[in-house]
Amino acid sequence: MSGAVAPAAVSGATASSARPRARPSFWSSEVIPVDQLTTREKVLAFATMCLGMFIALLDIQIVSASLRDIGGGLSAGADDTTWVQTAYLIAEIIVIPLSGWLASVFSTRWLFSISALGFTLTSLLCALAWNIQSMIAFRALQGFLGGSMIPMVFTTAFMYFSGKQRVVAASTIGAIASLAPTLGPVVGGWITDLLSWPWLFYINLVPGLVVTVVVPLMVRVDKPDLSLLRGADYLSMVLLAVFLGCLEYTLEEGPRWNWFGDATIVATAWIAGLTGIAFIARSLSAARPIVDLRALKERSFALGCLFSFVTGIGIFATIYLTPLFLGRVRGYGALDIGLAVFSTGVFQVMSIPLYAFLASRFDLRWILTAGLVLFAVSMWDFAPITHDWGARELLLPQALRGMGQQLCVPPVVTLALGALPPARLKLASGLFNLMRNLGGAIGIAACATILNDRTNLHFLRLAEHLDARNAGLDGLMASVPGASAGFGEASTATLRQLWSLTYREALTMTFSDAFLIVMACFLVALIFVPMLRKVTPPPAPSADAH
Template sequence: MSRPPFWSDEVIPVDRLSTRDKVLAFATMCVGMFIALLDIQIVSASLRDIGGGLSAGADDTTWVQTAYLIAEIIVIPLSGWLASVMSTRWLFAASALGFTLSSLLCALAWNIQSMIAFRAIQGFLGGSMIPMVFTTAFMYFSGKQRVVAASTIGAIASLAPTLGPVVGGWITDTLSWPWLFYINLLPGLVVTVVVPLMVRVDKPNLALLKGADYLAMVLLAVFLGCLEYTLEEGPRWNWFGDSTIVITAWTAGLTGIAFIWRSLIGERPIVDLRALKDRNFALGCLFSFVTGIGIFATIYLTPLFLGRVRGFSALDIGLAVFSTGVFQVMSIPLYAFLASRFDLRWILMAGLALFALSMWDFAPITHDWGSHQLLLPQALRGMGQQLSVPPVVTLALGGLPPARLKLASGLFNLMRNLGGAIGIAACATILNDRTNLHFLRLAEHMNPPDESSALGLRQIWQLTYREALTMTFSDAFLIVMVCFLASLLVVPLLRKITPPPMPSADAH
């Protein structure tokens, strides 16, 4: 088959593509998705080093991660409309190039202000790549190939954020923090070059720029930006005890309502909220939200416990949590085997149950837990992630017609990120509030030494605080477990998905 020239926007029908071409195109897009998701958490274990290198305080340094999250969460639901305007190939290639250049700028940042600005750009461009991988996979593959594709996407969606602290801690300890961003350059350039050559699933439609609902875009950006800020900063500033949090929370609520109203009455909405009328898609968004809570909350809790209670270094933390990724990768063949033989709803139930069981196994946590004690709960979590995320992808998006996939996949991915943001905010609030409660309860049963012994009092206070903090981590894991147990009750409401047949992949 002769390929159109590089500059041509001619679409190549799926039935004219060989399996090799489709796999290469899909794999290249997965690389872009992986580095975009990896960079959410890659700085989390290295914020202290970045702050030291840029002479910034802890409050400013947290924005290195927050800026990325806010920008990413804004662009994800807009990516479907952007792909319709620019086409999937050109939006993905432009995003990959911009992500690569902004990564270079992050590595070369000269102060904390420039770093935050470049991270926001990086998050915006990285976030736009993520939903397009979902839509392209469902356009390219059917049958068993679609099962493998969904498994791959699900693995990346949950594995990349999990590996972020591991990879980031190792790079910072072995090399230096700028290499957190230098590692994006080679894969970013490869994606930039290969995607325009291989991915030709749609044409640009610049006519969509005329008459687009720009007011809805502004409302969406303000809503998600203020919501993410409220969730990120609320636990640090005592929520509504801070005037800025009150303002951003009210702004998020009002603009969110206005955006929903605008999207439901508009003829050409930028986010397809009407897709929620499809029961499987609506429930799939719910499960995407819950798995987002589980994935991101445990990524937040486990390294924080190892750092604050055990005093582990960034590298030690990375090595201790690495087992989650190992067991998830090992579970990929298991999922592929099960998905070709059993109803995806049963596999989803097994994955959610394993995730809940892993949280139950985290609950007896004590102050001396390390890699050995974390192995079993993290193994169950890794398996649970792999058996729960891919079925949700297929059950939510597999029954939608191709014309709705672009706009719907943005909403689906947004729900995972929102779940993660709310899960982290809830866990941070639990750690703040419950630690004080546990400390006071433990202190009631303590017999302090002579008040003249300041050293003795300090040691008792430190030990009591450590135990109170450890008990609070247990509380947080149990609350995440409850979320997964509740979601199990909803699985029977899903319909079995039977994707429409597609032409043979090798029919030329």
């Protein structure tokens, strides 16, 4: 950003002349110029906002491995319990594109702090929920407040840092954006097994309060402008909320209710389509849109949104598929699932220094290419999956996925947002983050549909060969304890066991199909990398400029 100054440029007389300035009072809305902040102050402010972003993203998936325990504790059925996660996702996806406008109205400082406080309080309410209805309501509020924190971290990082420091900041944000959802099932399963499900929410209290207190003290990058409330495009807000809410509901519930065979899904799909078209038309014609769709005219930003969408598919679809395989095929519990998928996070963290090293020496487009290739290769390595795969067999593909995530997401952040002027960052950042979540929602919905449809197809194909003419099958059934000597004399119990074995193999083959389709998405994305423009971080202004 043109107003961002690298700490290295603020030294000597400049630094000493800037520091005597009295810090504004807590309630003052005065902005502190970036060049008057030390590196320590900027890092502390940025790290605190990253903490808020991390707990908000972690809570997307932290309940996924513990829904059965939550349902049991609240005496709820499986259909109702799924809304513990769905409610959070719907609320979060609605508020993310609105966060830029909200930050302009209330300032980044106060919106982030109020959101963190609300997120903390709703986390406490979730832990104290007395029935499934109260839990769903509190989770929706938690998602709405948590989602508003995410895009602000992106814009603040680009305001605070430039040059090599921006590379490190983008790497940190990228790691959090992909690592937090990955760790969700791991952390959730471990906490539920060790303590109990309410502690999934109690763990947010301390970090939430820290963020609530520190952000107002340290983050002063803009002023509130309450005048924006007058004449704001409230109709666009309603259209956007209805569009994204109905779209997320359709994607979440569609696979479970056979898509357009269900009247409610048909209705929400139509509403999403019509309100989406109306929102786009109004946003492109409004003088002050709440979401900057015009930023898509910038080629690098548009392509960055595409890559954000694809990485969202990869991150969230594999988070969905791997624990589901371990639970349904291997019969793992929450803790065992968490331990089995933990290697992804380990290798991603180990790749952070590698990315920082590469980003300071090579074109980010080459690094993005390497990340996309690694992710595609990891999906290819998942494809030979068999019913007896566990943590050992999953280690290599998950290691490649962890490295691929770290080499994919940070370059996209820099290439997409680094091409925009500071004035457009707030509104565009919400759109950029929305694309990642939409990619995740569509990826999960597509994988769920694949599992429903392809499992039946594979089962029927396998069943075609299970008859008296199959000599190998006759021998297998004879070896089953309690079975009759031949296929023709098989007991009901034996046939039931044969059905279970056939279904297990069909389901395993379907997981392989799903991983290959995710791989195809990344291979298609590779085609668009050469179309990206190289983004050179703006140079830090000289001391004389201030």
